[in-house]
Structure formats: C-alpha cells, structure tokens
Amino acid sequence: MTISRCGAGRREDWNRRYSETEFLWSAEPNRFLVSEVAGLPPGRALDLACGEGRNAVWLAGQGWQVTGVDFAEVGLARAAELARDRGVDVDWLRADLIEYPSPAGAFDLVCVLYLQLPAEELAIVLPRAAEALAPGGTLLVLGHDLTNLEEGHGGPRNPAVLFTPEDVAALLPELVVERAERVGRPVEGGAVAIDALVRARMP
Numbered sequence: 562m563t564i565s566r567c568g569a570g571r572r573e574d575w576n577r578r579y580s581e582t583e584f585l586w587s588a589e590p591n592r593f594l595v596s597e598v599a600g601l602p603p604g605r606a607l608d609l610a611c612g613e614g615r616n617a618v619w620l621a622g623q624g625w626q627v628t629g630v631d632f633a634e635v636g637l638a639r640a641a642e643l644a645r646d647r648g649v650d651v652d653w654l655r656a657d658l659i660e661y662p663s664p665a666g667a668f669d670l671v672c673v674l675y676l677q678l679p680a681e682e683l684a685i686v687l688p689r690a691a692e693a694l695a696p697g698g699t700l701l702v703l704g705h706d707l708t709n710l711e712e713g714h715g716g717p718r719n720p721a722v723l724f725t726p727e728d729v730a731a732l733l734p735e736l737v738v739e740r741a742e743r744v745g746r747p748v749e750g751g752a753v754a755i756d757a758l759v760r761a762r763m764p
Contacts (some may be wrong), residue, residue, distance in 0.1 A: 588643055590619035591674055597701050597760055604669030609658055609694055610676040614640025614651065619650035628652045630661060631740050658686045663693035666724065673702045677722040687732045692762035700736060702729050706757040713755035714748050729759040736761035
C-alpha cells in the first residue's frame with residue numbers, strides 16, 4: 562500500500578503508479594475512517610495525502626466540506642473525476658506535505674491515512690496536521706504498523722517508514738488521545754494486515 566509520498570522523485574513515482582491502473586486500490590472509503598467518523602457532526606474536513614480521493618469523496622457525500630491535498634497530479638485528477646462521478650464537491654490542492662502549512666484552527670476533522678514517511682518527516686507533518694484542528698476537532702491517523710513486518714501481511718517492507726500507535730501519539734502532545742492501538746485489517750487470501758490507528762482531539 563502507500564509508501565513515502567513527499568519529494569519530487571517520489572511524486573513522479575506516484576504519478577506513474579496512478580497512471581498504470583484505473584484505481585490503485587479502491588474507489589470505496591477506508592473501513593476505519595467510516596467507523597471512526599460515525600457520529601461526528603459534519604463540518605470542515607482535511608484529507609492529507611488524499612491520493613485518488615476515495616476518502617475525501619466519501620466524506621463529502623456524508624455532508625462534510627472537504628479539502629483534499631496530495632502532491633501527485635495524476636492522483637488528484639483521478640480524485641476530481643471520482644468526485645464528479647459521485648456528484649460531490651471537494652477542494653483539491655496539489656502540495657508536498659513537508660512544505661504545506663495547514664491552515665491553523667480551520668478544520669473539524671483532519672485525516673492522515675497510510676502516509677508512510679521516515680520518522681523525521683512524519684515529525685513535521687503530524688504536528689502541522691494537529692495545528693489545523695479547530696477546538697474540539699478530531700485527528701485520525703492510520704497506517705502500516707511496525708509489527709506488520711513480522712506478524713502481518715503486505716505493506717511496505719522498509720521499517721524506516723513504518724510506525725506504532727505510540728510513535729504517533731508522542732508527536733501530538735497538544736491533543737487528547739482518545740484511541741491509540743493496533744488494528745487488524747483483513748486482506749486477500751484470508752490474511753490480516755496490522756495497522757496503527759490513532760484518534761485524537763483538540764481540546
């Protein structure tokens with residue numbers, strides 16, 4: 562699944578990958594996003610590293626006002642097409658997340674799903690994602706857990722871009738961490754991938 566997604570060379574890698582197939586994974590939203598967002602009143606949402614837009618488009622369909630950010634223009638073009646097909650409006654923005662200054666205090670929900678970065682880059686992106694939250698807003702971070710290398714299935718094989726729930730929570734000292742745990746995700750052939758899930762709230 563998703564690997565490191567910042568930098569010019571990596572941007573071209575993602576553009577090539579998005580060009581090779583209709584959808585790299587699915588046009589349907591991530592199952593954990595759906596369950597974690599259930600019950601939240603729709604407001605303004607920011608989807609960082611939105612890729613082909615499946616999660617941003619789903620959120621828009623639930624009544625959220627959504628901004629999707631990614632550095633791969635091919636992915637964003639796919640995302641815009643999906644939004645048109647689903648009859649929803651999303652603001653799409655092309656930006657490298659290492660350089661993107663999220664608008665402070667502007668969003669009720671910020672999603673960072675399967676953004677697998679080296680630790681020093683994640684330490685830049687996640688605090689900025691937290692800064693984008695309005696008071697009471699929710700940050701959802703989900704990605705391939707470090708234990709997936711030995712105990713799970715699929716995902717990146719480079720431990721440098723994997724993390725744990727504890728790693729993520731440590732980068733969010735200003736937030737109230739409501740959930741930080743490993744979760745299993747069924748994949749092909751009956752196997753299970755292990756993800757790190759963190760949900761936190763701005764006081």
